[in-house]
Amino acid sequence: MNQTHFGFKKIDEGEKAHRVRSVFDSVASKYDIMNDLMSMGMHRAWKAYAVMVAGLRSGEAALDIAGGTGDMAQAFAKQVGPNGLVVHTDINLAMLRQGRDRLLDEGLMLPTTVCDAEALPFPDARFNLVCVSFGLRNMTHKDRALAEMARVLKPGGKLLVLEFSKVAQPLSKVYDWYSFQVLPRLGKVVAGDDASYRYLAESIRMHPDQAALKDLMQQNGFAHVDIHNLSFGVVALHVGIKC
Numbered sequence: 001m002n003q004t005h006f007g008f009k010k011i012d013e014g015e016k017a018h019r020v021r022s023v024f025d026s027v028a029s030k031y032d033i034m035n036d037l038m039s040m041g042m043h044r045a046w047k048a049y050a051v052m053v054a055g056l057r058s059g060e061a062a063l064d065i066a067g068g069t070g071d072m073a074q075a076f077a078k079q080v081g082p083n084g085l086v087v088h089t090d091i092n093l094a095m096l097r098q099g100r101d102r103l104l105d106e107g108l109m110l111p112t113t114v115c116d117a118e119a120l121p122f123p124d125a126r127f128n129l130v131c132v133s134f135g136l137r138n139m140t141h142k143d144r145a146l147a148e149m150a151r152v153l154k155p156g157g158k159l160l161v162l163e164f165s166k167v168a169q170p171l172s173k174v175y176d177w178y179s180f181q182v183l184p185r186l187g188k189v190v191a192g193d194d195a196s197y198r199y200l201a202e203s204i205r206m207h208p209d210q211a212a213l214k215d216l217m218q219q220n221g222f223a224h225v226d227i228h229n230l231s232f233g234v235v236a237l238h239v240g241i242k243c
């Protein structure tokens with residue numbers, strides 16, 4: 001069997017989805033509070049920026065992949081309005097349930113589907129926009145997932161990949177210290193789980209950097225790709241257009 005990475009560990013490809021599922025089963029109930037604490041609230045600004053770039057119009061259709069607790073789906077639902085469509089999906093039922101409950105509390109009842117980004121259960125050319133926010137990093141075959149995202153987009157449709165990326169060099173030491181010393185301790189105290197937050201730090205280091213991800217998107221159906229670095233490259237928004 002082929003090998004892949006789970007953080008810094010090398011494992012059989014067939015094991016990865018199971019291990020990633022365990023991480024998100026473990027953190028689901030504390031996911032939102034941990035996001036605010038770890039990023040000092042910055043994840044809200046990164047997501048708001050991506051939503052602004054999405055620029056969905058009333059009546060359009062959007063797909064939120066690896067949508068977790070629903071931040072992006074909620075914002076897209078406001079953009080498309082009552083005549084539009086936002087489908088909220090994730091491979092993990094525990095994360096999706098948290099999201100569904102939050103969306104219901106906000107008065108939003110969106111179609112919600114458990115599905116693997118590598119085999120999307122939607123027809124070709126269905127959506128104006130597809131978004132994957134902090135999810136691509138966890139996928140075993142990123143190329144397959146990107147090709148699926150291209151398939152379900154209409155020609156001229158937009159893919160947003162919001163993801164941790166390669167931080168600017170002058171910040172890398174302090175960022176490493178924060179990632180490997182602070183995050184696992186915070187995870188232990190707040191979520192009772194340091195290992196999942198060590199995986200988070202490791203998986204960020206193993207994820208393709210800005211240029212490599214742009215190449216991967218170009219090889220899998222996105223002829224035009226723009227990169228928007230956020231917070232000195234801590235996060236990057238890749239915007240791909242299906243041509």
Ligand SMILES: C[S@@+](CC[C@H](N)C(=O)[O-])C[C@H]1O[C@@H](n2cnc3c(N)ncnc32)[C@H](O)[C@@H]1O
Nearest residue numbers: 024066067068091092095116117133134135138
């Ligand atoms: C860090 S959370 C991101 C949640 C949300 N999008 C956000 O920005 O807050 C990553 C999500 O990716 C999901 N995920 C991992 N592998 C996946 C796959 N192959 N297909 C769909 N979702 C996946 C996980 O279940 C998890 O909910």
